[in-house]
Amino acid sequence: MVESHAPNGAAVDARGEGGRARRVAAASLAVTGVLLVAKLAVWATTGSLAVLSQALDSGVDIVALGLMYVGVRIAHKPADASHHYGHAKAENLVAFTQTLILVAVAVVVASNAAWELTGAPVEVRTPWYALALLAGSVIVDAARAWYLTAAARAERSEALAAGALNILTDVSTAVVALASLAFVRSGLKQADPLGAIFVSLAVVAAAARLGKRSIDVLMDRVPRVTVEAIAAAAAGAQGVAEARRVRVRGTSEHLFTDVTVAAGRMASLERTHDIAERVEQAIEEVSPGSDVVVHVEPTSASGDLIERVLAAASRSDDVYEVHNVLVHEIDGGGKGVKRVALHAKVNPRLSLDEAHELSEHIEASVLAELERAGIGAEEVRIDTHMEPLETATPGRDVTEDRDDIVAAVRDLTVEEPDVIDCHEVVVTEVDGRLSLVVHVSGRPELPLGEIHEATERIEDRIHALLPEVGPVLIHFEPT
Structure with a gap:
């Protein structure tokens, strides 16, 4: 098992981009306060229920924007020991709270409007300056909604987006309130409560959209x-x-x-x-x-028996490497029997008894793996050869001193049909024993199987010609 973690590059420091979000929220809060005072003045002058709903909505905005400001501050705090995923959901919690407030206000306004429609008519005054003040609030709110939307996209802020949606709702409801007063001025007395009900329905619709988005995030819903x-x-x-x-x-x-x-x-x-x-x-x-x-x-399974054997034999902590795995099909009295031979490199300090115990453990692990592949224990024989893990040993480069070996190896390798040239021979002496590294070139399209066969032929010829040479490594390169 390996785990890798890529940190979120979008995390924002509270003193960086988050500072802009706080400034936007604070500015919007101040503007809303001014608009609230203006709308209350219009309501006091006109007595319009539609205008009162606007004033109440702005009052709610004061609370909502205050929550938004706090939410933005919290959301941009970095992750800590108690909040491993950061504080971003604070914005969604604030946005959900805003929806509850919006719905409550809408219910109150709609109830009053319904009472006014069924009860005695209420006198509504419509002076020109009241209409002008409402028109001015529409312009200010439209500009504010545009600015908040742009800031929300730049900051990736759910709270700012919720605030922008709230203000866009204010724009539409202010237009309705303005139209209601205009109709009342022309003689349609019921336009005011009808406008208030329309405003309430618009607020509830906006709150429903905002609430769903907030709940989706809070409940970890992802499309x-x-x-x-x-x-x-x-x-x-x-x-x-x-x-x-x-x-x-x-x-x-x-x-x-x-x-x-x-x-x-x-x-x-x-x-x-x-x-x-x-x-x-x-x-x-x-x-x-x-x-x-x-x-x-x-992967839980593999169709390749050699890969299964390698994986099973390598599971033990005391096995450093498994190599030279051979799997043979032997005809045993009409029943196919598999013989598995493998070499395992282990700690050189193991005693014979410890090495034998480890060998049995390896063989049991391989048997269990093959049984999962549908091969019974009676059909398999496993033989394990234990080798000590070799450590780095001091040696010296004697290439310049053994020109005879270099020349002999060069002449010998180029006689191999699959070798185009021999461009490097390195001779090393370790504990009085020589080893060779030979670099040769071959055709780029030469199959790996033929390369391996050519390598074995070269090694055999080197050992026959130079008995003093021990390990030989042949490195094929494309021309």
Whole structure:
């Protein structure tokens, strides 16, 4: 299991971009206070219920914007020991509170309007300056809504977006209130309560939209299309066999994503980490700014017996490396029997008794793995060769002193049909024993199987010609 974490690049320091959000909220709060005083003055002059609903709405805005200001301050605090995912949901909590306040105000205004429609008519005065004041508030609110919307997009702020939606509702309701007064002025007395009811319905509709969005975030609901896009990106990353689980939470701008993927069982720790980073990059492309945690697990099954044997034999903590795995099909009295031979490098300090116990543990692990592949224990024989793990030993380069070996190896290798040239021979002496590293060139299209056969032929000829040479490494390169 390997986990990789990509931090969220969208986290905002409270003193940076979050400062702008606070300034916008504070400015909007001040403007709302001025508008509240103006609307109360108009209501006192006219007695209009529609204007009163506007004034009450602005009063509610004072509370809502105050909450928004506090929410923005909290939301831009960095993650801490008690809030591992940050404080961004504070904005959604504030936005949800705003919806409750808006609905409460709408119910009160609608109730009063209904009472006025069914009861005795209320005298409404419509002086020209009242109409002018309402028209001015419409212009101010429209400009304020535009500014808040732009700031919400730039800051990725749910609270600012909620405030902008609230003010846009104010614009529409102010227009209705203005129209109601105009109709009353022309003689239609019931226009005022009807306008108030229309305003209330508009407020409830806006609150419902805002409330749904806030609840979705607070309940960690993420659109299915977003999750499917992230899952597809993770599954398509190079080295991933499958995407097993994807969990996503947060807002559309700040997503926290936990992904579990499966990779090849024999992948090294370093390669597994590379796979996790590729998954992070793939998710970043479809969901910029996401905070991603990738958990990599081995594939649960493999059709290749040698890979199964390698994986099972490598599970023990005392086994450092497994190599030279051979699986042979032997005809045993009409029944196929598999013989498995493998080499395991272990701690050189193990005693014979300890090495034998480890060998039995390895063989039991391999048997269990093969049984999961449908191969019974009676059909398998396993032989394990234990080797000590070799450590780095001091040696010296004697290439310049052994020109004879270099020349002989060069002449010998170029006689091999698959070798075009031999461009480097390195001779090393370790504990009085010589080893060779030979670099040769071959055709770029040469199959790996033929390269391996050519390598074995060269090694055999070197050992036959130069008995003093021990280990030989042949390195093929394309021309």
